[in-house]
Amino acid sequence: MKGRWAGRALLGVPTAFLLGLFVLPLLSMVVLSFWRTENYHIVQDWNLGNYITLATGGAYVTFLIRSLVMASAVSLVCILIAWPVSYSIILYGGRYRLLLTLAFAVPFLTGEVLRVIALQGLLGPLGLINAMLMALGNAPLRFIMYTNVASAIGLIYLYLPIVVTVIYLSLLNFDARLIDAAKIFGASPLRAFVEVTWPLNLFGTLIGFALCFIPCLSATLAPRFLGGPNGTLYGMAMAQQFGESGTWALGAAMGVVLFLTSLIAVLLVGMRVNLRRTGFTGFGRG
Amino acid sequence: MRGTFSKILGKYALLATLIISYLFLYLPILHIGLGSFARNHTFPYPPRWTLDTFGRLFANSLYQTAFFNSLVLGLGAAALATLLAAAATLGLMRHAGRRAGLYLTLFVAPLFVAEVLIGIASLIFNGLVLELQGNLVSAILANAVHCFSYALLIMATQLYRYDWRLDDAAMVFGASPARTFFEVTLPLIWPGLLGAFVVTFIMAFNNLEISFYLLGATPTLPSVAWGALRYGVKPELYALATAVNLVVILGLGLMFVLMLTGTATFGHRPERERAV
Numbered sequence: 001m002k003g004r005w006a007g008r009a010l011l012g013v014p015t016a017f018l019l020g021l022f023v024l025p026l027l028s029m030v031v032l033s034f035w036r037t038e039n040y041h042i043v044q045d046w047n048l049g050n051y052i053t054l055a056t057g058g059a060y061v062t063f064l065i066r067s068l069v070m071a072s073a074v075s076l077v078c079i080l081i082a083w084p085v086s087y088s089i090i091l092y093g094g095r096y097r098l099l100l101t102l103a104f105a106v107p108f109l110t111g112e113v114l115r116v117i118a119l120q121g122l123l124g125p126l127g128l129i130n131a132m133l134m135a136l137g138n139a140p141l142r143f144i145m146y147t148n149v150a151s152a153i154g155l156i157y158l159y160l161p162i163v164v165t166v167i168y169l170s171l172l173n174f175d176a177r178l179i180d181a182a183k184i185f186g187a188s189p190l191r192a193f194v195e196v197t198w199p200l201n202l203f204g205t206l207i208g209f210a211l212c213f214i215p216c217l218s219a220t221l222a223p224r225f226l227g228g229p230n231g232t233l234y235g236m237a238m239a240q241q242f243g244e245s246g247t248w249a250l251g252a253a254m255g256v257v258l259f260l261t262s263l264i265a266v267l268l269v270g271m272r273v274n275l276r277r278t279g280f281t282g283f284g285r286g
Numbered sequence: 287m288r289g290t291f292s293k294i295l296g297k298y299a300l301l302a303t304l305i306i307s308y309l310f311l312y313l314p315i316l317h318i319g320l321g322s323f324a325r326n327h328t329f330p331y332p333p334r335w336t337l338d339t340f341g342r343l344f345a346n347s348l349y350q351t352a353f354f355n356s357l358v359l360g361l362g363a364a365a366l367a368t369l370l371a372a373a374a375t376l377g378l379m380r381h382a383g384r385r386a387g388l389y390l391t392l393f394v395a396p397l398f399v400a401e402v403l404i405g406i407a408s409l410i411f412n413g414l415v416l417e418l419q420g421n422l423v424s425a426i427l428a429n430a431v432h433c434f435s436y437a438l439l440i441m442a443t444q445l446y447r448y449d450w451r452l453d454d455a456a457m458v459f460g461a462s463p464a465r466t467f468f469e470v471t472l473p474l475i476w477p478g479l480l481g482a483f484v485v486t487f488i489m490a491f492n493n494l495e496i497s498f499y500l501l502g503a504t505p506t507l508p509s510v511a512w513g514a515l516r517y518g519v520k521p522e523l524y525a526l527a528t529a530v531n532l533v534v535i536l537g538l539g540l541m542f543v544l545m546l547t548g549t550a551t552f553g554h555r556p557e558r559e560r561a562v
Binding site (some may be wrong): 006007008009010011013014015017018021022024025026028029032042043055081084085087088089091092098099102103104105106107109110111112113114115116117118119120121122124126127128131132135140157160161165210211214216218220221225235238239241248251252258259263264266 | 297299300301303304307308310311312313314315317318321329331370371373374376377378380381382389392393395396397398399400401402403404406408409410411413414415427428431432434443463483486488489491492493494495499508511512515519523524526527530533534535538541542545
């Protein structure tokens with residue numbers, strides 16, 4: 001009897017915490033998105049006006065499409081870089097594996113503002129690359145100053161660490177003896193990779209993709225400080241509704257759009273995964 | 287012959303990607319680190335050394351207040367997230383039974399919602415339902431939501447291989463559940479707790495996207511840095527970023543030394559490693 005109460009408390013308190021501080025706020029955002037704001041005041045008047053504005057205002061549609069393209073491109077590039085990186089850490093890291101992965105976590109943990117500052121030190125008009133080019137007597141590169149390319153480089157810089165960590169963990173828990181088994185039975189290294197390593201680490205890769213795609217889709221800082229006049233992304237436009245323009249209801253509707261888009265992306269990705277095929281055996285010691 | 291050639295080529299291609307990635311990640315950090323110690327801060331090659339920038343940073347009272355607030359925010363959010371995540375992890379592994387999947391989905395859901403959305407949703411909830419102005423406590427609570435999922439994952443990797451028969455053994459010999467927890471479970475899982483605490487503290491300390499909407503007029507280091515960044519990059523910001531980077535590197539370095547000497551394992555099990 002006692003054990004059951006302990007179990008209820010252990011699971012109940014965190015559940016209540018998340019319901020109160022995570023689910024309820026998200027629900028209130030959904031409710032607000034159906035109201036409207038007038039002169040900085042919220043009017044409780046149920047209507048679809050915000051969504052109609054978002055669907056018909058050409059700029060918002062452009063921002064959303066640009067954000068989707070940006071987030072997909074950045075996540076793909078991150079995965080393409082993260083695979084060889086985590087694979088070589090596993091292969092050649094030896095006893096320094098842990099140090100090598102922790103070294104990837106350092107930039108991730110220093111916060112987005114400070115990393116955007118570091119990026120401006122790299123890409124800006126007076127940054128490392130351009131200053132070096134000018135010191136050597138060349139013209140500065142225009143495409144990395146306040147453009148979408150700069151935003152993309154910035155987002156890759158911001159989220160590469162988490163993709164590397166996730167794929168590294170996936171590879172660490174992957175039984176490499178399976179590769180040996182495949183090779184013993186005559187598979188070429190390429191075939192062993194395509195038929196054994198890749199499918200068994202697909203789940204980790206897709207989680208890495210989602211954990212990069214979602215924050216990129218709602219990015220506010222990188223496009224603001226690295227992107228140019230044509231670089232406005234959806235998240236940045238949403239943040240403005242809560243700041244300068246004070247149109248909270250429209251911002252809430254944009255939040256709902258972002259939330260649903262990420263949810264659809266996660267579901268699309270999740271449907272492609274057969275958990276058993278990826279070697280997932282359940283949580284805990286069943 | 288061809289086989290070994292392509293093998294060597296593959297090895298060097300992999301290592302080259304690794305090195306280029308580290309360069310990409312660390313060049314900006316090193317560049318601004320050098321810049322913050324140099325008089326010619328935009329292009330410190332070669333640097334003319336000075337500590338003036340750090341002097342100005344530490345003497346600035348706004349940065350001092352902001353640092354103190356960030357510290358409170360980080361400690362509060364990390365403590366709350368670690369405690370709740372410890373309870374959730376134990377509950378999931380011991381008591382969830384068939385509903386484990388459901389609980390797990392709820393517990394990791396914050397990972398799949400962008401930080402800025404958590405910030406905005408909490409702002410709306412505080413403003414409309416609770417009618418609260420921005421304050422540090424709301425920011426701590428909202429950060430704890432995001433940190434909770436990370437803490438849960440860190441602890442789950444640690445507790446995944448925990449042997450619950452030890453608890454059962456203690457209970458069989460007559461220990462109360464509380465005594466079992468403090469004398470058997472806790473001593474074995476503290477590295478996971480500490481690891482989760484350190485990581486979530488650093489995350490909440492440096493967070494902007496959640497805190498920004500909830501802090502009201504309370505300054506924290508990231509929000510002050512954001513405010514200053516709107517007016518262009520100043521050497522003080524380089525110094526601030528460098529100082530935080532140094533502290534984070536020290537913190538993770540300490541964790542690494544603890545792991546290397548075997549004092550703590552932080553979810554890392556050497557015996558699980560296999561040669562590829």
